[in-house]
Amino acid sequence: MPDHSYTPQTVVKRLPVYLRVLDNLLRREIEIISSKELSGETGFTPEQIRKDLAYFGAFGTRGTGYQTSYLREKILKIIGLDQETPIIIVGAGHLGIALTRYNITNNPYVEVVAAFDNDPDVIGEKILNIEVLPASRMESLIQEYGIKVAVIAVPSQKAQQVVDDLVSYGIKAVLNFAPVKLEVPQGVQVHNADLTIELQSLIYYSSSEKERMTRLQKEKEGEIESPQ
């Protein structure tokens, strides 16, 4: 095991994929798996898989492969999912509610402890078994459960204030659905799940190279000169 000083984010983003695939393999009662077979399941190359795992240790057996359940447990520990992680969702609008439901039903290892909103109409409501609480309850709940991870699903204008508060209450990592760049102090991680960006960049690829060229070209013909 090489003593890497840190692990690239690209590698960390692949860990949950390994975890999901290993869970599937266990369900199919497959007990041993090679990097080549893992490649088929994940779409990553065998070399990349072996190198990713090597960042954290030597978990396989030469000549044989990886023991599915053992590797799964190692990855759980690496990510920090060996015990259920409590999280909160801030913003109980349509997206926040859908995310709450989604996570409850689809996310083993993670437990949504509460959702927060300021709208009196939704406070007190229950999303499955999760209660919507007023923002005033946020600090005490974060401290009580030792919560380190929050999901932000509030309108753009409110997102910076929300993240400032969250950070002051001890939150260390944020999944942000609001389409804004959030400023946070060093040591706090923000990942953006920006649906607009995903969708728009996808639209770029929905037309062919040729069509894109034509669009830019047509423009040129219509105008006399570049601006100014």
Next chain:
Amino acid sequence: MPDHSYTPQTVVKRLPVYLRVLDNLLRREIEIISSKELSGETGFTPEQIRKDLAYFGAFGTRGTGYQTSYLREKILKIIGLDQETPIIIVGAGHLGIALTRYNITNNPYVEVVAAFDNDPDVIGEKILNIEVLPASRMESLIQEYGIKVAVIAVPSQKAQQVVDDLVSYGIKAVLNFAPVKLEVPQGVQVHNADLTIELQSLIYYSSSEKERMTRLQKEKEGEIESPQ
């Protein structure tokens, strides 16, 4: 303008960010902006911004900067948002419905034409002004509107079948929310918006390097040897 044979995906993913920032700047009536100022708004370096734009042309004025409205229009054309893009959402569960609402209200340039589901209970329902249609109506609607982009928000087990159908109806780009690797023919783009992966990789960062080390270390002490 260098004649790049293709544009890296990393660059394409930044285009919507430029677009959003330019929209904001126009609202603030800022007519000229330098790459340095754009850097402040986007968080990307000025060099990167200039290089990104250079993939598509020379849109600025040396010594001055970029004309906000002109650059915005250029980027709209590059992405393909110069005319409103019709899309569909497949799967009208909680997530599908939230995405439909979200996009309608938050996404200029994109129009959700319909949502699809097979559950008789939701078929015929309206999400704002968007109707939920049965899957049997998918093919004709895609053809009628010339739709090239679809969002998949169905359960994992159904996602591959759905994407196969969509591709056969002419869809060229898919935003997939189901946590599975979808197989598609060459020329079709799939982007994954996998909330579980985002959340789990975030959890990795919510504990410190030291804590992670301890977790893996503790394991080692408890066991006699590696597996087998």
Next chain:
DNA sequence: TAGATTGTTAATCGATTAACAATC
């Protein structure tokens, strides 16, 4: 002209891929 900022080429950095020795 002097000052500013772009567009582009060159240098650096980081991640992926290839190769192979270690070893089950």
Next chain:
DNA sequence: TAGATTGTTAATCGATTAACAATC
């Protein structure tokens, strides 16, 4: 032992950053 597959080092590739000439 022979065959297989890991773990790791070296080579390649691609993206970012730095430098600077072009030019408004």
